[in-house]
Amino acid sequence: MIQVRNLKKTFGPKVAVGGVTFKVEKGEVLGFLGPNGAGKSTTMRMITGFIPPTGGEAIIGGFNIVEHPIEAKRLMGYLPENAPSYADMTVAGFLGFAAELRGLSGSAKKKAVDRAVEMCFLENVLHQSVETLSKGYRHRTCFAQSIIHDPEVLILDEPTDGLDPNQKHEVRTLIRKMGQSKAIIFSTHILEEVEAVCSRAIIIDRGVIVANGTPAELKARSPQAGAITLRLSGGEPTGGVKAVRSKIESLSAVEQVNVISDSPLTLRVFARKNNASAELAAALSDLASKERWQITELHAEEGRLDEVFRNITLPDTKSGGKENQ
Amino acid sequence: MKPILTITKRELTGYFASPVAFVFIVIFLMLSGFFTFMVGGFFERGQASLESFFAWHPWLYLFLVPAVGMRMWSEERRLGTLELLLTMPVTPWQAILGKFFAAWLVVALALGLTFPIWLTVNYLGNPDNGIILAGYLGSFLMGGAYLSITAMTSAMTRNQVVAFIVSVVLSLFLILAGYPPVTNLLTAWASPLLVDAIAAFSVMTHFESIQKGVIDSRDILYFLSVIVFSLFTTGVIVRTHRAG
Ligand SMILES: Nc1ncnc2c1ncn2[C@@H]1O[C@H](COP(=O)(O)OP(=O)(O)OP(=O)(O)O)[C@@H](O)[C@H]1O
Numbered sequence A: 001m002i003q004v005r006n007l008k009k010t011f012g013p014k015v016a017v018g019g020v021t022f023k024v025e026k027g028e029v030l031g032f033l034g035p036n037g038a039g040k041s042t043t044m045r046m047i048t049g050f051i052p053p054t055g056g057e058a059i060i061g062g063f064n065i066v067e068h069p070i071e072a073k074r075l076m077g078y079l080p081e082n083a084p085s086y087a088d089m090t091v092a093g094f095l096g097f098a099a100e101l102r103g104l105s106g107s108a109k110k111k112a113v114d115r116a117v118e119m120c121f122l123e124n125v126l127h128q129s130v131e132t133l134s135k136g137y138r139h140r141t142c143f144a145q146s147i148i149h150d151p152e153v154l155i156l157d158e159p160t161d162g163l164d165p166n167q168k169h170e171v172r173t174l175i176r177k178m179g180q181s182k183a184i185i186f187s188t189h190i191l192e193e194v195e196a197v198c199s200r201a202i203i204i205d206r207g208v209i210v211a212n213g214t215p216a217e218l219k220a221r222s223p224q225a226g227a228i229t230l231r232l233s234g235g236e237p238t239g240g241v242k243a244v245r246s247k248i249e250s251l252s253a254v255e256q257v258n259v260i261s262d263s264p265l266t267l268r269v270f271a272r273k274n275n276a277s278a279e280l281a282a283a284l285s286d287l288a289s290k291e292r293w294q295i296t297e298l299h300a301e302e303g304r305l306d307e308v309f310r311n312i313t314l315p316d317t318k319s320g321g322k323e324n325q
Numbered sequence B: 001m002k003p004i005l006t007i008t009k010r011e012l013t014g015y016f017a018s019p020v021a022f023v024f025i026v027i028f029l030m031l032s033g034f035f036t037f038m039v040g041g042f043f044e045r046g047q048a049s050l051e052s053f054f055a056w057h058p059w060l061y062l063f064l065v066p067a068v069g070m071r072m073w074s075e076e077r078r079l080g081t082l083e084l085l086l087t088m089p090v091t092p093w094q095a096i097l098g099k100f101f102a103a104w105l106v107v108a109l110a111l112g113l114t115f116p117i118w119l120t121v122n123y124l125g126n127p128d129n130g131i132i133l134a135g136y137l138g139s140f141l142m143g144g145a146y147l148s149i150t151a152m153t154s155a156m157t158r159n160q161v162v163a164f165i166v167s168v169v170l171s172l173f174l175i176l177a178g179y180p181p182v183t184n185l186l187t188a189w190a191s192p193l194l195v196d197a198i199a200a201f202s203v204m205t206h207f208e209s210i211q212k213g214v215i216d217s218r219d220i221l222y223f224l225s226v227i228v229f230s231l232f233t234t235g236v237i238v239r240t241h242r243a244g
């Protein structure tokens, strides 16, 4: 549905987006991650046809956004960053305007507005003017605008920004549900959101894609991923922490053991080989029953997205990033 | 066509939801009444015509029309709604025309509401209503010309004050190029041919000739070409200068 090839944007000497390529099919929700100033919004603006790319192309449902902008835009709903809306209109008026620009009129328009209002919980503020709304409601109003024509493609720039926890949850649920039948790209700084909603995530840094995969694949890139956390109960095991540690270290599958806490004794055990956590867990539980240690917890670490994110993007941020003008 | 109408409708609700349209209309009516009757010597002239009424329009519009039009694009930029508008399935042309027509309608409405003056002259005497109609047409076209210039300056900046000032200066230029005190001054330096050529670019020249009751297609063409040129430039600006 969305095909982005080598998309580039430079502002004067500054490279905002340095050639990104990816694809999003129907039924996919693509999470767009990256530090501030990485080029997420700029990429979305090019895909939605707001700013022309310096190079490369974006094709939406077969229509090139530069060559056939109207056809491509018809297929898309877009929530820009900061959720702009006409301050002097009422919520109902604004949504009606959006619906009309999308070519809806009469009862189809009314139905579309009602549906969007219901999905975004705007009933209470329908006749209030946009400028008197709270930030979260303004955000929801603009979100409602993006889904008013039930588009096949949705581009959402930080859709949960400024929403309360309940609304964040609602919007995530909504995105996940819509993701079954649409192609969705959304950007966020909240990593749990990626795990909760996305079928795939892209991390973009300084205008280039530095990681692209399912949330599980990305998490597996964490150094912790696959390590086993082991917690023992009861009093001091025979020989103390040191003895336990050296016994575990002597197992052939073990690469390294870190003590996380002394009491209750908690250890993180890293496997020698990749993807060997099951084998390692078995070896550990064998050892524990032999030594009569009481295991209260034994689980494989999944790895953490925030760690992966930091590992991938931190070196660049340290060296000054691009926000150094 | 439909998107133009939708945008015009939205702009009109914008004008009437804010005080802009009301303030413009009220001030325009008050000032035109004041200038016509107090300064223009409407009664002293003792003739049944609206000459003293129309004569002030180039100057009234100079400040009032940019005040109406300055928000046209600046506001969209400032609020970020430009991003919304230009990612809708509408062409920049439709957006430009929709906005322009809405503002022009506000000007037309203000002009239309001066009808009591027209009733007054008809009550007091027997004016040539053909000439008056031509005057209204000329005034309407001149308002459109100023407005298109304001649309252009408004597209350049997110700051309404800057848009206002630049369009006042540009419009003033269009007035002065054919304003008799200025052209008289110029004839001392330049050949009359050149002065006439410059004056041909002035709204004054064309507005005055329409006001005399002769609707020359060249005068109409002049106003229309100012509008087309300015709106075309607006289109170029909007398209090349979207973000930021
Ligand atoms: N109109 C513009 N003129 C000049 N530079 C720009 C313009 N728009 C964006 N940039 C620059 O492009 C880079 C990418 O900006 P962008 O808004 O895409 O970042 P982002 O990933 O969305 O960041 P955030 O997480 O803060 O929203 C930044 O360095 C920014 O300063």
Ligand SMILES: [Mg+2]
Binding pocket: A040, A041, A042, A081, A157
């Ligand atoms: Mg952004």
